Amino acid sequence: MKLKKEIEIVRKNQKWDEIPWRKHYRIIRNLRRRIFKATRRRDIKRVRSLQKLILRSYSNLVISVRKVTQINQGKKTAGIDKHLALNKEERTKLIKYLSKHRNMWKPLPTKRITIPKKNGKERPLGIPTIIDRCLQNVHKNALEPQWEAKFEGSSYGFRPGRSAHDAMSKIFNPIKGERIKKLWIVEGDIKGCFDNIAHEPLLKKIEEYPGKEIVANWLKAGYFLKEVFHKTEKGTPQGGIISPLLANIALDGIEHKLGIKYKCRKDKRGNFWQTSHASIGIYVRYADDLVILTDSEEKAKNVRRRLKKILKSFGLELSEEKTKITHLYEGFDFLGWNFRRYKTSRRKRGEITYIKPSKESIQKFKNNIKEVFKNLKGKCQQRVIEDLNPIMRGWANYHKNVVSQATFNNLDDYIFGKLVRWAKRTHPKKSWKWIKNKYWGNLCPGRNDKWVFGYTSQNDKVRYLEKLAWTKIERHTLVKYKHSPDDPDLKEYWENRNKQNEERRLAQKLTKGKNKIAISTNYKCRLCGQELSSEGLNNLHKHHIVPRRLGGRDEYKNLIYLHAECHRQVTLKGELNPDILLKLGVKALYDKRKDRWIVHKTIK
Numbered sequence: 001m002k003l004k005k006e007i008e009i010v011r012k013n014q015k016w017d018e019i020p021w022r023k024h025y026r027i028i029r030n031l032r033r034r035i036f037k038a039t040r041r042r043d044i045k046r047v048r049s050l051q052k053l054i055l056r057s058y059s060n061l062v063i064s065v066r067k068v069t070q071i072n073q074g075k076k077t078a079g080i081d082k083h084l085a086l087n088k089e090e091r092t093k094l095i096k097y098l099s100k101h102r103n104m105w106k107p108l109p110t111k112r113i114t115i116p117k118k119n120g121k122e123r124p125l126g127i128p129t130i131i132d133r134c135l136q137n138v139h140k141n142a143l144e145p146q147w148e149a150k151f152e153g154s155s156y157g158f159r160p161g162r163s164a165h166d167a168m169s170k171i172f173n174p175i176k177g178e179r180i181k182k183l184w185i186v187e188g189d190i191k192g193c194f195d196n197i198a199h200e201p202l203l204k205k206i207e208e209y210p211g212k213e214i215v216a217n218w219l220k221a222g223y224f225l226k227e228v229f230h231k232t233e234k235g236t237p238q239g240g241i242i243s244p245l246l247a248n249i250a251l252d253g254i255e256h257k258l259g260i261k262y263k264c265r266k267d268k269r270g271n272f273w274q275t276s277h278a279s280i281g282i283y284v285r286y287a288d289d290l291v292i293l294t295d296s297e298e299k300a301k302n303v304r305r306r307l308k309k310i311l312k313s314f315g316l317e318l319s320e321e322k323t324k325i326t327h328l329y330e331g332f333d334f335l336g337w338n339f340r341r342y343k344t345s346r347r348k349r350g351e352i353t354y355i356k357p358s359k360e361s362i363q364k365f366k367n368n369i370k371e372v373f374k375n376l377k378g379k380c381q382q383r384v385i386e387d388l389n390p391i392m393r394g395w396a397n398y399h400k401n402v403v404s405q406a407t408f409n410n411l412d413d414y415i416f417g418k419l420v421r422w423a424k425r426t427h428p429k430k431s432w433k434w435i436k437n438k439y440w441g442n443l444c445p446g447r448n449d450k451w452v453f454g455y456t457s458q459n460d461k462v463r464y465l466e467k468l469a470w471t472k473i474e475r476h477t478l479v480k481y482k483h484s485p486d487d488p489d490l491k492e493y494w495e496n497r498n499k500q501n502e503e504r505r506l507a508q509k510l511t512k513g514k515n516k517i518a519i520s521t522n523y524k525c526r527l528c529g530q531e532l533s534s535e536g537l538n539n540l541h542k543h544h545i546v547p548r549r550l551g552g553r554d555e556y557k558n559l560i561y562l563h564a565e566c567h568r569q570v571t572l573k574g575e576l577n578p579d580i581l582l583k584l585g586v587k588a589l590y591d592k593r594k595d596r597w598i599v600h601k602t603i604k
């Protein structure tokens, strides 16, 4: 009852700039948690009524509109509704329209475009209309928590709070030790997975879901390719917000059908212990990529046979030539890494398992760098640094949990070579000594490295290109068992874990100094309470608590990160508006005697 009242209160606020985001997000978070709990209790009636509630919820609608119109900003192609980005008046209109008509909406076909791939082939991409995207997000919030409570713990792709790195750790644990058994690997490659998933078994799985008609309509909506309509008899809608979730639902249950079982216990301290009946093997899936680790070649072949059968029941086919059975001595690639057992003198048994960046991943990175340098011809040094740093940081961060030092060194050399060519081309008449002194120096504080590419700007700030080799190699902690952020009993667990996840996601964007600002608010936006990365890296703004025009300084204490959307709301109301300061959880006092502002970020 209390909740319904709350929904009524926020409904009155309808101007886009006055929407109380924090409240809406809280309402949806709580509803998701309740759906999760009811599912774990197997109270299907309750799950259904909560799902109906969240589907009707005004909060769900506004945050979905925000998410879709926000993410959409960078997109260059519109759906068949021809809408690209929406301004705030249009967003308000959209919310009004949808709060009246969302139940009557008939999904429209997507617009399909093809994107050329590097290997000459083409990849199809579908773009649903804005209304379809909003409603897909609404339904995702209703369907996801239910399935989060049921999904197999071995699925890591496109799920809240989980990443490729968790999949990597899950594989590594049973093969890292001295005495290991799981030496034979089945590398599953599903032929065009998302395009081929059969509709009927998928719809049967969501039979109980109150919104299943519209989901079915999305699956069957068809698409336009070059103005010609095509039906969709199978597959999940390309490019739809709800598609990865639907694919995960469709592919859920493989582990169970293979006969792999786990026992899960909770000890007195509330820690989870998982023991596996791993006689058959260990199974790890990331979206449509999967591997199974087994003891013998015999078992591996057996597992592959059964996997084929199981997938057939989903309408899917294993690619015959790509689904290999490999021994760990040969090594295998998964999600950009190579897992392999090496000979060594450092261990008693003379063997050790390493994960390294895969050859393919290194080649992709090199191609990327090559492409960037092509566009840097005739550009200034500042551009070179600005363009390269985010790419390098991103790549280093993806690989910082594996054995990457040697690869990092090699790639630094590769980039150095490119930089020398760029510099020589920019100054064809100068000597190497002149060039070297102009562009390289001992510029990174705290490091004794005179080969740092950079410069000191007019206001005495040092700008330089970071090196991959500077990345600290760290271990990644595997997400436990079936843990999901929708589980209300695990608030603390996720609170800690999110910091780790956010740091990685934002690493591409933030230097160390900027990272410090982000840490000070626990990687959250203080206005809406959501994670900083939740709206994409380009929608992040640095906010001066006391604005510079009033004498606020460009220093750590005076800065926080906000989402672009939230930042707009803050500046619109006035930065020093007491209401805003309260919302942001900061204090700003003007010290008359010293003639300056004193700023405090309070703990929130």
Ligand SMILES: [Zn+2]
Binding pocket: 525, 526, 527, 528, 529, 530, 562, 563, 566
């Ligand atoms: Zn925000």
